[in-house]
Amino acid sequence: MFTDETLDALGVESLWRKSQQFAQESRGCQTWPVHTAEAEIQLLLNADNGTQTDPQDHLLYQLPFKGEFRPESPGLRDFLHRVEDIVVKELANNAKSHAFDGFDVNWEDPNETVSCIHCLQHPSAQEKGLQVTSISWSCTGSVIACAFGRVDDGDWSTEKSCVCTWNLDRRGLNPKRPDTVIDVARPVMSLSFHPSQPSLIAGGLYSGEVVVWDTNRTQDLILAQTGMSTDTHREPVYQVAWVPGPRRGEMVVLSAGSGGRVLLWTVDSDEGRLVLSAGFALVRQQVPHNSALSKNRGSSNVGVTSLALSPWDLDTFLVGSESGLVLKCSFSAQTLAAAPPDGESVTLRAPAQFSFSPRGGPVHSLHCSPFHRNLFVSVGTDGLAHLHSLLQPDPLLSLRVSDSYVFGVRWSPTRPLLFAAATGQGLVQIFDLGRKSLRPAATLDQLTGGQPVYCLEFNPRRKDLLAVGNADGSVNIWHLSTELTEQGPRETAKLEQLANEVAE
Amino acid sequence: RFSAVFIFSPKQAEVEETLKRIQTHKGVIGTIVVNAEGIPIRTTLDNSTTVQYAGLLHQLTMKARSTVRDLDPQNDLTFLRIRSKKHEIMVAPDKEYLLIVIQNPSE
16 A cells, blocks of 8 residues: 655755856956058158157247148248248348448447456465466356466475455455455465356366365365375376266366376265266377377376367367377277376276377467367467367467467457467467457556466456456456457458468 | 148148248348247247247337337338347238248348
8 A cells, every 4th residue: 555655856946046157247358369450541641749858958838840741820821922022122132232331339338448457466375475376257257266376386386375266246345355265285276166156166286186165165165175095186287177077967077287187076075075087198109190299208198288178069178288289189088098007996098089280388278269169279388379270280370479488368258359368478468360460459468577477267257357367476357448348240250261261 | 540630731832932932042040930929830040049039029029010000000010120230130020920030131
């Protein structure tokens, strides 16, 4: 009757619990890359309108007109069409017209005379018989600094000297009392104000040291100095200058001395040190040869007595030597100097690239023309001023400045054809190349009783001031006449003509 | 895809040619075209000089024009010439543009 039976299991599906499988989303999928191709394009032509990496312009807006393709301005064509005829007619008339020939306007009363407005002295330096070796105007044009030392001393000098500054724009200017007196343990041979910071002065000493003073400080005015280390010059430093450094806005000090070294120093004001960053050594064997070089024995170093930076080409500088060589050098020269290494921290390079015809004696001063990129003037102990072009070895023009030595020469910052030279007879001769005669346009007698004039500098801001440093320890500030400071018509053209003459 | 369209049309070529004719005239140092807002749109000089000339001469031209019209409301400025020691600046004014030409007449 009753038998065992097994029944199949029954399954009842859940009503509330769903399978988790359904809520799956694809987060990502890997497919083969889709190939696209341009079948049709709406642009006819395209061009770059501007880039963001252009470092030079500081314009408020990018001017979109460089380049061939520009956005079309409506009506521009019609406008030009309307004005072209009248403009071309006026241009043609102007080119032929003599209506304004010789027409000059007097905006200011011309100053007819040249006068000495200040005679600055430092009595204690004068008592010691110190001479003014170098002067420099600050970048603002109101402060003149002068360095005292000796030029005629042959011996190693341990005499104390000083650097004095006068602010000419101050009301209570006392010519016999400098505003700042910086005592220096050695004679100072060269001086240079920083081109943008009016309180920094760099100086080169007789001992070979280079010092940077900060006249803003109250206590110790020395901002940085080289000290006597293996890097410093061993001979007097005859020229210091500020040159742009590797980083933007930074200036480094360049120093050149009679040891044949031209060194570049970075200012480390925290440590108070000048750190050697690059250096050049001028060695006789590496000077590019000119057939007229004499083969005299002596040290193989080319002692630097003067240096000039080119305002047109930041890479070029000119060097004048004790033996009369004038060399064109480059900051980016890569050849290693043949001088034996003397424990310097940087490898010295040979900068000379071109040699101009040598002079008969030491070249005391060189200056590049601020109006023509190829011209410079050099003076030395032979009493002549040579006007050179950078492109050829022989001078374009040779002017007799004086019968004795000539110690300094500077181009006028306002008149392209004018330069002034300081002589050993106590005169400053001003030459105007636009004149037919080779005699000086003006002679400024420093009234030093025949003692030499060692240095002169035009004021960079006020075009009518000229500062002259004398051997009797005084600095004369001259106010020049309008004739010597106002640029005449066609002066730049005449200078260009002069520069293009080929020396025969 | 759509970006700015620069079309080199015959009109453009004519503009360039006209400017070139003016620029190559005897003694011309530079040519600048300025729009009504004083912004230079064509130039043959460097950027900083152009911006200086454009700004200053635009203002001067507006002043010159208002001077002429104040003196006689029926009159208007047709041309402006500034003669200086070194060169002559000529400005041809218009409603929408300004043409500035700098010439050295003695060359």
